[in-house]
Amino acid sequence: MARKLNFRTGSSISRFAAPIKLLAHRFIFLFLILTAIGTMLLARADSIAVEKASVIVTxxxxxxxxxxxxxxxxxxxxxxxxxxxxxxxxxxxxxxxxxxxxxxxxxxxxxxxxxxxxxxxxxAFTADPKSRQISARVVGDSGGAFVRSAIINAGTRDGIEKGQAVITGDGLAGRIIAVGLQSARILLVTDINSRVPVLVETSRDRAILAGNNSGQPKLAFLPVIAAVKEGDRVVTSGHGGVFPPGLPVGTILNAGDGTVRIAPFAQLDRLEFVRVLSYEKIVPPPTTGSRILSKRNVSPP
Amino acid sequence: MTTSLSQRLEKIARDYVPIAITVFFTILSATPLYLPGYGMIAANLALMAIYYWAVYRPDLLSPLAAFCIGMIYDFLVGTPPGINALVFLLVRALVSRRGGALQGKPFITLWLGFVGVSLSASLATWVISVIWHLTFLNPLPIVFQAGLTIGVFPFVCWLLVWTQHKTLSV
Known part of the structure; x- marks a missing residue:
């Protein structure tokens, strides 16, 4: 009787399981497609979960x-x-x-x-904070047509932090955008998502170096009256406190046709060794409003 | 006749060969060659492996495996996560459905099939990337990448055929 019952239970399970399995096979494809699209949307929204997954895999x-x-x-x-x-x-x-x-x-x-x-x-001049250099080897190249990034074999255990500037012997290469324990990803200055505050060394005109996925990033937000000419050196301005000021970036290629492009000093398409600058960021002082508020909190009327 | 534990383990290991080879090719795709400009037009070795196994052994490369390999590729290469997962998934699905038509045909047919797949995958990657970045991206690098991928395919295919014969033809 028990055997008969077991047999009946087994056959009924398989009878129910078969269509469920078929259904699962049919919908797994759709589920994976939706997961891929969802991941893309999350990555677009700078999701921490996606970044963490990327760091773990790298x-x-x-x-x-x-x-x-x-x-x-x-x-x-x-x-x-x-x-x-x-x-x-x-x-x-x-x-x-x-x-x-x-x-x-x-x-x-x-x-x-x-x-x-x-x-x-x-x-009584206050000097710029000193920076420490961490050397690393490029172990991962961007194999994408629309990405300019690289992976290095140094991570948090070596003192690498997100946002640090990356240089070669010639000039600025990019900045750290993701860090794992033993690896980190550099976003090169040529990537379409890269923005670096710079200034033209001779004229002291400020601008933003905007990557465009080509080997010649352009200078955006350059003042209209800026007196820049071909061959002028461009260095980091240090504004925003991310990059130390004065790092060599490149030279101006053409300044006549409205769009000012630069040729980076660093050979970004064949990076092998880089140095990451552990830079003590400048903490901005509190704004006047917040100072007043904090004063109020300390000594209420 | 009963199979021993070692034989069963060997069978399981053999069944994972296509996934292991494809992951290996994914790592190679992200490995730097330190050649000027190579990084942006590097041949998509993973796509070749996905195509090959989808034609000959789709049973050993599930949609989930294609998705996971695509995600690994995205994370290693630095493309927005999900793009290659979606492309590899679609390639695996479309090719495995029509894979029977390519089996047993001369190599040139397999190659022509890959030309179509590679160009379609490149177009899809470009369209998705443009939508993702919300800006126009120069399609030239991906055209070169597709060209290089198509050009390298016969050599990689030979390696895959050899691997299949050595490990799966028992």
Whole structure:
């Protein structure tokens, strides 16, 4: 009797389970499509959950990315060594000439530094906060046609934080937008979502360096009366407190046709090693309104 | 005849070969080659693997697997999460439905099928990216990427055929 009951229960379960399984198979596809669209919308709204998922996956795969990028890095290093060997003589001559020029500059710089020190002590000048540098290797490249970002093999355990500036030996590369334990993602200055406050070194005109996914980001919000010309150096302004001031960004390419574009100093399309600046951000003082309010709270009438 | 535990474990391991290979290709797609400009036109190796397994062994690459691989791809490459998950899911669904027509056909037919899939996937990625960014994006990089992906397909396909013969043809 018990066996008969079990058999009946089993057959009835399978009778019910079969259509449910079929239904689940039919709807799983639709469910996954909706999940993909939902994830896109959440990512658009800067969802913390999506960012965390991205950080976890990147962290998990970064050792593998580092491992697989080794052969390419070795070949790249060998090619560069060969190129260096080929132009050894001309490079030596160029460096000798540069060394002579730099020695002259060193004398000028020493003189200016001592002058600067004495003037600063006279004026009780508050110096910019010092920055610490963390070196890292690029282990993940942007394989997307519409993204300019990279993954590095350093994370929170190395002192990397979100928002820090990333530089190469030549100039600004971008900023950290997501950090995991052992990896971090850099948003390059050329990415369409990148905005960096900059100023033109000679004219001191402020602007925003806006990425456009091309190799030549443009200068937005540049004053109409700005006296900029081709070849002018562009550096970070330090406004907003995210980037330290004075980091070299690039040179102005064309300033005539309304849109001012710049050529970044850093070779962003073949990044291998970068330095992350651990910069002590400047905390803005409280506004007058909030000061009045806090005073009121401290000493009520 | 009963199968031993080791045989059963081997069977399970073999069944996961398509997913493992596709994940491996996804990692390779995000690996830097330190070549100027390569990053933006890097061949989409994961798409080739999705297409191949959807034609020959769709039973071993479920829609859930295609979705998860797409998400991993998005997270590693840095594209807005969900774009490639959606594209891989659609490619897997469409190709597995018509995969029978491509099985046993000469390689050129398989390649032509991939040309259609790659171009459609690129167009879909471009359209979704434009909507996501709410701005016009230059489609040229993705055209180059599609071209490179199509050009590299025969070599990757040879590797996939070899893998299938070595691991799944028992």
């Amino acid at each position: 962290d998990l795969f970064s050792p593998l990315l580092g491992f697989f990028s080794r052969p390419a890095a070795t070949i790249n290093g060998a090619v560069q060594k060969f190129e260096d060997l080929v132009r050894l003589h001309s490079e030596n001559e160029r460096l000798k000439a540069e060394n002579r020029r730099l020695k002259d500059w060193q004398m000028v710089a020493r003189d200016l530094a001592s002058q600067n020190r004495s003037l600063r002590s006279l004026m």
